[in-house]
Amino acid sequence: MNRKGIVSLIAVFLGLIAGAIIMLLTGHNPIEGFIYLVQGGTLTLERIGDTFATSTPLILTGLSVAFAFRTGLFNIGAPGQMLFGGFCATSVGLGLHLPNGLLVPAMIVAGFLGGALFASIPGILKAYFNVHEVVSCIMMNWIGYWIVYYAIKAFFKGNMETESRMLADSATLRAPWLSNLFGGSYINLGLFVAIAAVIVIAFILNKTTFGYALKSVGFNRYAAEYGGISVNKNIILSMMIAGGLAGLAGVVQYAGNANNIQIGIMPSQGFDGIAVSLLGANTPVGALLAALFFGLLYSGRGFMNAMTDVPPEIADTIIASIIYFAATSVLVERFLDKFLKARTRTSSKQSSDHKGDE
Amino acid sequence: MWHLIEQIFPYAIAYTIPLLITALGALYCERSGIVNIGLDGLMIVGAFASGITVFSLQSFFGGGLWTIMIGLVVAMLVGALFSLLHAFASINLKANQVISGTAINMMAGSLTIFLARNITGSGNIRLQTSLSKQSIFILKDIPFIGPLFFRNTYITTWLVLIILAVFTFILYKTSFGLRLRACGEHPHAADAAGINVARMRYMGVIISGAFAGLGGGIYLVTFSGEFNGNVAGFGFLALAALIFGQWKPLGILATTLFFGFASMVSNVSQVIPELAKIPLVFLKVFPYVVTLIALVIFSKSSQAPRASGEPFDHDKR
Numbered sequence: 001m002n003r004k005g006i007v008s009l010i011a012v013f014l015g016l017i018a019g020a021i022i023m024l025l026t027g028h029n030p031i032e033g034f035i036y037l038v039q040g041g042t043l044t045l046e047r048i049g050d051t052f053a054t055s056t057p058l059i060l061t062g063l064s065v066a067f068a069f070r071t072g073l074f075n076i077g078a079p080g081q082m083l084f085g086g087f088c089a090t091s092v093g094l095g096l097h098l099p100n101g102l103l104v105p106a107m108i109v110a111g112f113l114g115g116a117l118f119a120s121i122p123g124i125l126k127a128y129f130n131v132h133e134v135v136s137c138i139m140m141n142w143i144g145y146w147i148v149y150y151a152i153k154a155f156f157k158g159n160m161e162t163e164s165r166m167l168a169d170s171a172t173l174r175a176p177w178l179s180n181l182f183g184g185s186y187i188n189l190g191l192f193v194a195i196a197a198v199i200v201i202a203f204i205l206n207k208t209t210f211g212y213a214l215k216s217v218g219f220n221r222y223a224a225e226y227g228g229i230s231v232n233k234n235i236i237l238s239m240m241i242a243g244g245l246a247g248l249a250g251v252v253q254y255a256g257n258a259n260n261i262q263i264g265i266m267p268s269q270g271f272d273g274i275a276v277s278l279l280g281a282n283t284p285v286g287a288l289l290a291a292l293f294f295g296l297l298y299s300g301r302g303f304m305n306a307m308t309d310v311p312p313e314i315a316d317t318i319i320a321s322i323i324y325f326a327a328t329s330v331l332v333e334r335f336l337d338k339f340l341k342a343r344t345r346t347s348s349k350q351s352s353d354h355k356g357d358e
Numbered sequence: 359m360w361h362l363i364e365q366i367f368p369y370a371i372a373y374t375i376p377l378l379i380t381a382l383g384a385l386y387c388e389r390s391g392i393v394n395i396g397l398d399g400l401m402i403v404g405a406f407a408s409g410i411t412v413f414s415l416q417s418f419f420g421g422g423l424w425t426i427m428i429g430l431v432v433a434m435l436v437g438a439l440f441s442l443l444h445a446f447a448s449i450n451l452k453a454n455q456v457i458s459g460t461a462i463n464m465m466a467g468s469l470t471i472f473l474a475r476n477i478t479g480s481g482n483i484r485l486q487t488s489l490s491k492q493s494i495f496i497l498k499d500i501p502f503i504g505p506l507f508f509r510n511t512y513i514t515t516w517l518v519l520i521i522l523a524v525f526t527f528i529l530y531k532t533s534f535g536l537r538l539r540a541c542g543e544h545p546h547a548a549d550a551a552g553i554n555v556a557r558m559r560y561m562g563v564i565i566s567g568a569f570a571g572l573g574g575g576i577y578l579v580t581f582s583g584e585f586n587g588n589v590a591g592f593g594f595l596a597l598a599a600l601i602f603g604q605w606k607p608l609g610i611l612a613t614t615l616f617f618g619f620a621s622m623v624s625n626v627s628q629v630i631p632e633l634a635k636i637p638l639v640f641l642k643v644f645p646y647v648v649t650l651i652a653l654v655i656f657s658k659s660s661q662a663p664r665a666s667g668e669p670f671d672h673d674k675r
Contacts, residue, residue: 022469026476074456076395125650129657134395134456135601136653138594139646145591150639266591274460311475316468324443324461327453 004281006336007329011279012293014332015322019314033310040303041296047303049185053257055295057082057269059194060249062276062287063201064242069282070205071238072218077122077137078246079270080144081115083261085247086254087148088114090164090261093171094156100170107171108193108251115247116240118144123239127232133239141266149263164261173256190252195288197245202284214238246270268316275319278326294319362630366622368491368510374618376401376577376589379518380596381603381610382525383569388605389529390562391542391555392448393455393667396462397570398593400437404574406470407436409483409585416486423513426489430514430575437571438564440466445563449556452669463593471587483585485578489514514576521569526607538562542663545670555670570596598649604661617645 020030041051061078068075075081089111098106122140125131156164173189205211216224217234225231249269254261276294280286297319301312325332380397387394394400408429415425440462447458471481493509500508529535540548541558549555570593577589599617603609624641627633 022472026473076456076460121650125654129654131650131653131657135597136650138395139598139650142591142594142646143643146639146642150637150642271460271464274457275464278457311472311481313468313472313475313481317465317472320461320465320468323457323464324447327457327461328447328451330451330453 008279010332011325014325015318018321019318028310036304036307037300040300046183046185049182049187051295051299053187054299055291056190056194057249057253058291060245061269061273062291064245065273065277066282066287068242070218071214074134075242077140078273079266080141081118081243081246082250082267082270083148084118084144085111085115086250089251093167111247111251112244116244119239119243123236127235152263167259172259188256190256198284198288275323370618370622372580374614375515375518376573377596377614380570380573381599383566384600387562387566388666389542390538390559391665394566396459399463399466400570401574401589401593402466403440404433404437404571405578408433408575413483426579433571433575434568438568441563441567445560449559488583489579512580545665602649602652620644
């Protein structure tokens with residue numbers, strides 16, 4: 001295991017400790033809480049399936065943030081991109097009458113393009129006007145929030161004021177065989193979309209010249225430019241691909257895990273993507289593993305709340321503290337350095353002692 | 359038309375004030391060189407703290423003015439305390455300030471509901487009373503201005519305006535303000551001149567935390583009346599106001615007023631025939647879109663503090 005992996009694990013550990021302390025301070029039993037939290041996500045086949053389903057959008061938003069990070073961009077706009085991508089997919093699902101085999105692929109494409117289009121604006125502003133992408137992404141989040149809010153109300157209003165019409169089963173990623181395999185869980189084909197995305201992104205980043213160009217812009221944009229790489233083009237493309245991945249997260253969330261869009265809620269999975277990416281050391285496979293872990297926390301919290309009286313928000317609190325500890329990992333790394341140095345010193349001393357014996 | 363303006367004016371002001379005080383705090387923070395995108399979280403913490411305080415005191419003292427004032431003071435203290443997390447991460451540990459701010463936002467949203475559930479059972483805290491509106495003696499009878507500014511105002515509005523005046527003075531006319539700004543523009547020069555950069559930045563972040571906490575508290579007692587784990591994105595709007603106001607006190611005053619009116623127009627537009635023709639969505643996205651446009655227009659001549667967001671490393675010259 002490499003150094004970044006160790007730092008991530010320590011951040012998780014510290015986050016869990018923080019969660020335990022908060023539970024203790026509010027008069028709950030943390031050990032009992034954690035046991036039920038894990039059981040809630042793994043106890044039966046159905047719960048395992050639910051954990052996978054909860055993880056699915058997190059894999060994609062985590063991948064989105066990680067991909068942008070590699071080009072030196074901070075994609076904090078995943079919530080807006082996810083919402084807008086999900087909205088585009090839902091519009092296709094509700095509005096177009098395509099043959100059964102084509103509708104879902106068309107929705108996936110629409111979701112990706114919607115997210116990419118939405119993220120292209122911060123990308124262009126960054127490339128040509130040097131506007132910091134964090135600020136423009138935050139603005140875009142709220143623009144997306146209100147556009148989707150009113151567009152759903154105007155075109156696809158459902159039974160309730162706060163949601164869209166339901167998608168037909170043929171216009172979602174749900175598959176009865178998969179659901180039955182996991183004992184009736186709401187797991188769906190979205191998981192395969194997410195895994196495919198992980199493989200494709202890992203391939204792009206590690207095995208193509210395009211990925212190499214993206215990473216060089218991230219390492220040092222001036223050196224990249226000197227080397228003949230078009231920095232502006234790569235910034236915009238990287239933002240668009242990241243946005244497309246977040247858009248896919250919208251598809252798997254609103255046309256897989258759910259079958260309609262709730263309006264008036266900023267999807268928390270978008271911000272969680274930052275945590276997933278950080279914890280996964282900005283690598284695709286790392287994001288996959290981190291998303292599964294967060295999915296476990298999220299899907300187990302309901303069971304924990306039912307069995308104990310610990311409020312379910314402890315899971316969200318733990319995730320937030322993990323981000324904080326990942327951000328402050330300097331402290332951990334400093335400690336780790338001292339520890340490793342001390343160990344190499346003693347081991348080299350031992351070996352020199354050994355030499356002396358000979 | 360005049361009658362309508364007279365009616366919506368106090369509401370627009372009520373909307374403006376929490377934004378204004380939060381943006382003013384953020385101005386101090388960014389001018390000292392620390393980016394704070396955790397404003398929303400700090401406002402949520404402030405709203406929660408004042409909500410809990412008023413909630414637990416109202417059975418003893420009733421929900422009068424003093425109970426609410428105590429609530430607001432507690433909101434400031436808790437906001438300042440919570441902001442120390444951000445200060446420690448970004449000053450002592452030189453962490454990525456955007457990530458730290460994101461962590462603050464997420465933690466505030468979940469931790470406050472977690473605590474509220476432990477205290478009230480549900481995740482909401484409902485206040486039985488809100489701050490009462492007052493008209494100011496004599497001044498309220500001045501024609502035109504009187505009905506707009508001095509009728510149906512909250513005491514917090516005047517409090518915030520006084521704070522704005524005082525802190526504008528401090529920023530530009532005192533040595534403390536000069537030092538704080540120097541740390542945001544050129545920390546190495548400030549350091550060479552004998553200024554303790556870390557301490558100045560701590561001050562900036564703590565002021566931001568206290569003011570955002572106050573902003574959240576004011577939001578709760580004047581605007582929403584119920585705590586439910588968010589402040590409707592006011593913190594992000596305050597961040598937009600800070601940027602659109604180009605990191606200047608009068609700039610953010612003008613911007614927050616502008617946002618306040620834009621929001622009120624969108625809320626009453628259905629009643630006014632001329633405005634009802636504009637789709638609501640345009641009015642809602644308006645503040646964010648103009649901020650994006652401002653970012654583009656000012657991109658060549660941005661007044662942003664030059665060292666904002668960069669950790670200060672004493673040894674790196």
